[in-house]
Every structure is written in C-alpha cells, then in structure tokens.
Amino acid sequence: MKKSVAASEKPVKAKEFDKELFKRSVEYNVRTLYRKNLEEADAQQIFQAVSYAIKDRIVENWMETQKAYEKEDPKMVYYMSMEFLMGRALGNNLINLKAYKPVAEALEELGLDLNLIEDQEPDAALGNGGLGRLAACFLDSLATLGYPAYGCGIRYRYGMFKQEIRDGYQVEVPDNWLMNGNPFELRRPEYAKIVKFGGYVSVHTDENGRNVFTQEGYQSVKAIPFDFPIVGYGNGIVNTLRIWDAEPVECFQLDSFDKGDYQKAVEQENLARNIVEVLYPNDNHYAGKELRLKQQYFFISASVQEAVEKYMRKHDDIHKFYEKVTFQLNDTHPTVAIAELMRVLMDDYYLTWEEAWEITTKTCAYTNHTIMAEALEKWPIELFSRLLPRIYQIVEEINRRFVLDIQQKYSNVPGVDVQEKIRKMAIIYDGQVKMANMAIVSGYSVNGVARLHTEILEKQELKDFYEMFPERFNNKTNGITQRRFLLHANPLLADWVTAHVGDDWITDLPQISRLKVYADDKKAQQEFMNIKYQNKVRLAKYILEHNGIEVDPRSIFDVQVKRLHEYKRQLLNILHVMHLYNELKEHPELDFYPRTFIFGAKAAAGYRNAKLTIKLINSVADVVNNDPAINGKIKVVFIENYNVSNAEIIFAAADVSEQISTASKEASGTGNMKFMLNGALTLGTMDGANVEIVEEVGEENAFIFGLSAQEVINYENHGGYDPMEIFNNDQDVRKVLMQLINGTFAPGDPELFRPLYNSLLNTQCTAKADTYFILKDFKSYAEAQKRVEAAYRDEDNWAKSAILNVACSGKFTSDRTIQQYVDEIWHLDKVVLK
Numbered sequence: 001m002k003k004s005v006a007a008s009e010k011p012v013k014a015k016e017f018d019k020e021l022f023k024r025s026v027e028y029n030v031r032t033l034y035r036k037n038l039e040e041a042d043a044q045q046i047f048q049a050v051s052y053a054i055k056d057r058i059v060e061n062w063m064e065t066q067k068a069y070e071k072e073d074p075k076m077v078y079y080m081s082m083e084f085l086m087g088r089a090l091g092n093n094l095i096n097l098k099a100y101k102p103v104a105e106a107l108e109e110l111g112l113d114l115n116l117i118e119d120q121e122p123d124a125a126l127g128n129g130g131l132g133r134l135a136a137c138f139l140d141s142l143a144t145l146g147y148p149a150y151g152c153g154i155r156y157r158y159g160m161f162k163q164e165i166r167d168g169y170q171v172e173v174p175d176n177w178l179m180n181g182n183p184f185e186l187r188r189p190e191y192a193k194i195v196k197f198g199g200y201v202s203v204h205t206d207e208n209g210r211n212v213f214t215q216e217g218y219q220s221v222k223a224i225p226f227d228f229p230i231v232g233y234g235n236g237i238v239n240t241l242r243i244w245d246a247e248p249v250e251c252f253q254l255d256s257f258d259k260g261d262y263q264k265a266v267e268q269e270n271l272a273r274n275i276v277e278v279l280y281p282n283d284n285h286y287a288g289k290e291l292r293l294k295q296q297y298f299f300i301s302a303s304v305q306e307a308v309e310k311y312m313r314k315h316d317d318i319h320k321f322y323e324k325v326t327f328q329l330n331d332t333h334p335t336v337a338i339a340e341l342m343r344v345l346m347d348d349y350y351l352t353w354e355e356a357w358e359i360t361t362k363t364c365a366y367t368n369h370t371i372m373a374e375a376l377e378k379w380p381i382e383l384f385s386r387l388l389p390r391i392y393q394i395v396e397e398i399n400r401r402f403v404l405d406i407q408q409k410y411s412n413v414p415g416v417d418v419q420e421k422i423r424k425m426a427i428i429y430d431g432q433v434k435m436a437n438m439a440i441v442s443g444y445s446v447n448g449v450a451r452l453h454t455e456i457l458e459k460q461e462l463k464d465f466y467e468m469f470p471e472r473f474n475n476k477t478n479g480i481t482q483r484r485f486l487l488h489a490n491p492l493l494a495d496w497v498t499a500h501v502g503d504d505w506i507t508d509l510p511q512i513s514r515l516k517v518y519a520d521d522k523k524a525q526q527e528f529m530n531i532k533y534q535n536k537v538r539l540a541k542y543i544l545e546h547n548g549i550e551v552d553p554r555s556i557f558d559v560q561v562k563r564l565h566e567y568k569r570q571l572l573n574i575l576h577v578m579h580l581y582n583e584l585k586e587h588p589e590l591d592f593y594p595r596t597f598i599f600g601a602k603a604a605a606g607y608r609n610a611k612l613t614i615k616l617i618n619s620v621a622d623v624v625n626n627d628p629a630i631n632g633k634i635k636v637v638f639i640e641n642y643n644v645s646n647a648e649i650i651f652a653a654a655d656v657s658e659q660i661s662t663a664s665k666e667a668s669g670t671g672n673m674k675f676m677l678n679g680a681l682t683l684g685t686m687d688g689a690n691v692e693i694v695e696e697v698g699e700e701n702a703f704i705f706g707l708s709a710q711e712v713i714n715y716e717n718h719g720g721y722d723p724m725e726i727f728n729n730d731q732d733v734r735k736v737l738m739q740l741i742n743g744t745f746a747p748g749d750p751e752l753f754r755p756l757y758n759s760l761l762n763t764q765c766t767a768k769a770d771t772y773f774i775l776k777d778f779k780s781y782a783e784a785q786k787r788v789e790a791a792y793r794d795e796d797n798w799a800k801s802a803i804l805n806v807a808c809s810g811k812f813t814s815d816r817t818i819q820q821y822v823d824e825i826w827h828l829d830k831v832v833l834k
C-alpha cells in the first residue's frame, strides 16, 4: 500500500551546487569561528568550517522538509533505539546531497584534500555493532525513500570505547567524540522534557470521581534534545535523528515535597550527570545495571512525551494517535515505551485502561534481534518498581490481564498445562519483569531480522507466543545502505558499476543485477580485479600506518571484522590459521597461496574469553609474521579499533568474507551484506542472512560449511556433543589445541590460553564444553578453506564469482527492508517535495 500525499510525483533535483559560494563560505567560517585565514587554520578547524558550510545547505532542505510534513500531516515512524552507530557525517552528507565530487574539486582549488578533511571527523559511535548500525542504515533509507521518520535515542557523552592494542591485549580508551564540538547537531532546548525517577505513587479521587495517580517524592532530570539532520539521497528530504542529553532541573528549585532537602538536590544533579555519560559496550549481552534502566526510561519518557505533544499540537482526538504515529522498538531496550505511553494516556489525558490499551497496542511494534539467552532483558521487580513506581503498576496490570487471557484461552484445552504456559509467557514471573514478553503482548507486530531467524522464533524461542498471536509475527530481513557502503566506501567500484549499468543502483539496488552479463567478460573481470587490487593497496597502506605490519596486496585478503563474541567464532578462524601454520612448517614445500588473515573486533570490556581471543590472535600474529621459515606466506593482522570509518576501507578490499557463526546464533548479520556488495565471496555457515545471500548468488559462488541450524538445535536439546571424541581422533585439532597450553604462542606463560582450551574441552567435565561447536565444525571449515584457495588460483573464475556477488546483492539494500516495514507494519505515507 503506497500512498503519495504530495502533488508532484517528480522528486526535486538536488539544488545546483555553487562552487564559488561554497569556497567563500568555508573561508568565511574559518574567519568567524577561529579568526584565521585558510593558511593559518589547522586540519580540525578546516573540517569544522567545511562542515558548517555544508550544514547551511542542509538546514534549508531540513526546514522545507519539516514544513512539508507540517502541511501534509503524514503518518510518522518513531524508530526508538538505544543505539545509532552513525559513523562520520560529512562524507555521507556530501554523497546524499550529490555534492561529493564538486565539493572535493572546490576544496582542491583551495589547496585542500577532502579525504584528509573527512579523516578529522570522529565517528559518532553511539552503538555497539549490528543493531546500532542497522538503525543508522534505516534512517538513511527512510530519508531517501521520503518517509517521515524520527530516530529517537541518547546523546551519550562517550560513545563506544576506542580500542588500543597494548602487548596484544585490548585496552579500552574513552571516546570523547564531542571534544571539538559537533558541527552538524542542533540543540533544541525549547523541546526539553522532565523525566521522573523513584518516589512513590499516590492516588486520589478527583471531582469527577476519577482516580488520579501522581508520582511523589521523585527525582527528576531535564531531557534536552539535540537534532541531527538525516539527508535523503538527492531528493531534498532531511529527516531528524533526535538524541537526548540530560541536564539537572533548575538547580535547587525543588518542588514542595523536596523543599530544603539538600541531599536530594545533589543527588538529582548527579543523576543528570551520570545518566547519559556512556554507552554500555555490550553487544548481544544484558548486564542488568540500574543505570542502564535509567537510560532506557530517560530517553523513552522524553520521546513518548514529545510524540504525544507533537500529535496534539495538530489534532484534538488522542484516540486516533495510532493513525499518525507508530513506534518501532529496536529490540527490548526501548520496551518501557509501552508502559510510558499507557501512563501518559491515562494519567495526563485521563483515558480509561481500555482506551489507552487500544491505542498503545496499535502504536507499538517490536523487532527481535537475537535468540541468545544472555541477551534477554529481565529486570528484578525490586529494582524496576523502585526506579519506576508508576510504570511498574502499569506493567503489573498488563501482566494481570494477560495471565487471565492465557487462562481463558487454555484452561479447557486438553493436554495444555496452563501453569507451564504462564511460567513461560507471563511478563512478571519469578521476581522478574521480562521485557520481551511485554513487547510481544503489547504490540501489533513482532519481527525477526532474517528468514531463518524468524523461523526459529516462531518454531522454538517464541513458540508459545506465535501460537497465541500468529498474525503478529513477520520477517524483515536486514539490509544496508549502498550509499555509504559502496558509493562512499568504494568510489572505484562505484564508478565502474555506474559505467556498466548506469547509476540507478544508487537508489534502486536491484538494478545492479544488470552487471550479470559482465561476469564472463574477460575485460570486465580484469577491470574488476584491478579495482580490488587498488583497494587492497589502500588497505595495506592503512595497515602499515596503523599496525606497522607489511602485507602483500597480491595475497588473498581473508577478513573477519565484527564484534568479538564466542558465537561468532573468531576462535575457529585463528585455530585454523594455527593449523595452516603447522602444515607449512611440516611441509615447507607445500604449494600454498599466500594469505593475509585480517581481523578487527572489539570485545565487551568484561568479556574474558573474548578478550583472551584477541590476545591469541595477536600472539599468533607475532609468531607467524616473524617466522622466516614460512616465507611470508601467511600474515595475520589485527586491525586496532574496528569502527564504521575504517570498515569502509576494509570491506572494499576483502576477497573472502568470514561469516562463520554457529548456525542458529547469528540472527542476521549485516557485515556479510557489505562484503557481498563489495565483491567478496562468503565463507560461511548456513546462519542468519547468509542463507539468503547464498540463495541469491548461488552456492557455487560461496563457500558453505558446517552444521545446520537444526543440527545445532538438535544437539543442544540433547545435552550437547562430546568434543573429546574429536580431540582424540583428529590429529590436526589435537595439535592446535595442545599449542594453546604448551606455550607455542605464549612462551613466557604457557597457561595463558588455558581458559580458551577449557572452553573447548573442559577435561574436568564440570561444565559443558565447546557450546559453539568449534571442534565439531573444524574439519568442514578447513575443507572449505581449501576450496577457497583452489578457487582463488583460477583468477578468471574468481572474478566471475566476485562480480556475481556484487550483481546479486540487490536484495540486501536497507531500502528494500524499509519498504517492507512501511508496507507490512508501519503503513506510512511517502512525502515528495514539490
């Protein structure tokens, strides 16, 4: 259902770029901001001056877009997310304004290099990994497709930590990304909101006989929004990412209850200071910290209040809120929005429970991003009710009614154990508030992020809910924006694609399939391989500058970049590198195609095995890279501080894309799609979106190995498998495992890697071993790697497969994902600027 609410169907052309005006404005900005001329200004100052000049242009479009929204009054999506991993803004804004090349030229005329200027910008790293980057890609697609949208999040003072590698270990360094100010953001104090924590709820009956609930004795924080422009590609649309900062409410202006309570005033000030201080650096893992729940309620309460106020500025009937607004909850982190919306509707607008429930359940939709048990958010009742007393009352009532529904539905059904249903499905159970259950019960849509993932949700993880509400469940396979990950990240390939099939792919990625006819063309193959080579040279230069390691761009670049997590099995990769090294040492005559194994990964600060895996990779690198006996045939590189901006360089240079998670564990993956778009071949398990990637490109153009998701699940349901059997029978596995504990890679401290060894074998049998099936999949992985090598030797055929990967990547644009969200969940109106 696509509606267009504007008169003109033709998208406006991006305004002509006025080079001279732009140059003057850069010079002017340097002068007024820093009292300097261009020659005197340093690189950071020039970055600021250029960014402000670009922002001037964006602001024009921003105002026009918001005016159009105001006039057309379309339905809006509020994409609520604890994370937006935006990366750098300048280059992306230029790309989407279609001004990248002219600006680069104008700067060159001023004696400036746009690439170097872009490097001055710190990444906006307000996210951990896939989930946060997905949110950023979605914003790009929403603006490009012309859908009215707000991103709602937190303006963390410190984003994802910077990773330094010292002596092979990860060291976390604070990411003070706002140090030099942020030229693109806009502070909007006029939209500030008050958010209340703690205290208690008092009830009294008003003159109309209504029960009125008020929170008393609370602490409050002032939420101040900062707006970021989200520029659509070439269509003049600019949407808004609104992230909230916290400030103390007017100092020592306490309400009557608090009067004179100095202690409380100080606490309030501290609360404001702490609440947005830092992003929790966990990916796919729930830590259960009180401050985290405060963060969640803080930005949700502010966003929900604003959404309702904004709606009421234009409409008079709150009952129809859901006709103009939808909330998409990015995982369970923003789920408290459900109870907050109920609270606002009942306590501020005096709706009955039934009225508020009708509106809320038609407004909220939930995306599930993982089946990993340790990621499930469950808050202790004690903490939840102490921090959010009114919200807790509402959650209790949602739960009470839902439990009644379960009883009603299943009491007379033969063979159904109602108590068991309640145990699994209740929102409050066992002293805990279960956020996923609340999100499913209180919304109109539940979606997974790849077909396999959604199937597992329906058939296993959320089976009971699927049985009760089958119509709510749906799949939305993730996607990525080709504007950032091809047009900006890989200009050589982008130009080559455009030269062959035109530039429609920029906003219509499936058009890229027209490249297929060139897959067998020798000239095209050579051009493609030449571009890949140049991108490998660019990455090699980065590695030399940042890691001091020399790598050969003629070797196979075999890349695994993503968060460090046991289920993603970087350990499998490095164990296999150890195995190859052993083979080369034993058979120096072996005809071995040179290979560069590239890793990049941040580990959560408290994740022991993940951090030790980083140390192992670096230790193996030390030995292998410096062993003259293997003649440089294997190089191992750990790229420090993997982030969005260096990712762009890395994807462009990859030959092999390692997507080797234990099947069933990676909900989708999105890095896999970025590699494919840049012509790397997938070496992976049948997990997450890999399944759909292989379906698009054909199994002959990928390297698939390992247990299937169903096989993994079967083992898990029967208590796991016995890795000891493999250890006893497979010489290769046995050898690399022994090397973990005999000091081969840690001569001074042979016990260093014992915890990794134990995680795989656990000879004491006190805990389950190898829960990620690393040894089980080792052989099949090693064989797949042999196929990779053989395939790479046939250069023409490799080029053909690589081109086909690019050509078949059309499905994986986030434009497609967003269009499906719009058609099947949100039902938004497209706005076209006149």
Ligand code: CRA
Binding pocket: 129, 130, 131, 132, 134, 283, 284, 285, 331, 369, 370, 375, 449, 478, 666, 667, 668, 669, 670, 688
């Ligand atoms: N860690 C999944 O693990 C998925 C992204 C985005 C993740 C990835 O496979 O691509 O979400 N899950 O959908 C998650 O964050 C809380 O769960 C991720 O980024």
